[in-house]
Amino acid sequence: MDVYRLLSVLLDYPRDALASAWDELRRAARTCPDTTDEERRVLVDFVDWAAAQPLIALQEGYVRTFDLNPDHALYITHHLFEEQDRERGPALVQLTEFFHSQGFELAGGELPDYLPLLLEFASTLEDDRSARLFLQQTAEVVGEIAERLESANSPWAGLLRLVERRSRLAQLAQ
Numbered sequence: 351m352d353v354y355r356l357l358s359v360l361l362d363y364p365r366d367a368l369a370s371a372w373d374e375l376r377r378a379a380r381t382c383p384d385t386t387d388e389e390r391r392v393l394v395d396f397v398d399w400a401a402a403q404p405l406i407a408l409q410e411g412y413v414r415t416f417d418l419n420p421d422h423a424l425y426i427t428h429h430l431f432e433e434q435d436r437e438r439g440p441a442l443v444q445l446t447e448f449f450h451s452q453g454f455e456l457a458g459g460e461l462p463d464y465l466p467l468l469l470e471f472a473s474t475l476e477d478d479r480s481a482r483l484f485l486q487q488t489a490e491v492v493g494e495i496a497e498r499l500e501s502a503n504s505p506w507a508g509l510l511r512l513v514e515r516r517s518r519l520a521q522l523a524q
Contacts, residue, residue, distance in 0.1 A: 351378035358469035
């Protein structure tokens with residue numbers, strides 16, 4: 351499994367199917383191509399932690415962390431624009447149109463700036479460099495969210511730091 355697809359799954363709301371997929375996700379984390387030992391350790395540690403939680407506790411923690419705390423929201427434009435900023439709507443429309451132009455269909459009713467959705471799209475790109483270049487636009491916001499999650503001692507912080515580091519590497523390579 352591609353690292354971006356794995357991150358997409360791990361950062362999305364933990365649905366019932368996740369409870370039966372921990373072994374598969376642990377294997378994917380251990381063998382994820384194009385990742386460093388440190389990145390694989392972050393992934394495996396998170397999977398081990400999440401798999402040890404009852405699903406309902408994991409779901410409650412997710413909602414408390416990401417849905418009830420706007421500072422941790424996984425919607426990138428939420429952090430870029432003021433709450434009532436009229437520019438957020440057009441940015442979401444442009445992103446939706448971009449996805450459609452790439453043949454990527456938005457499913458599940460999520461807004462197009464939802465980080466797990468952006469990671470899923472990145473996983474469809476032809477190579478790791480293309481994925482990193484696409485995600486570089488999120489690096490600053492993801493870093494800010496990761497910092498807030500670290501301050502809250504959230505187990506999701508390491509995953510956000512991993513996304514941030516991978517997207518910042520694209521900036522350094524230019």
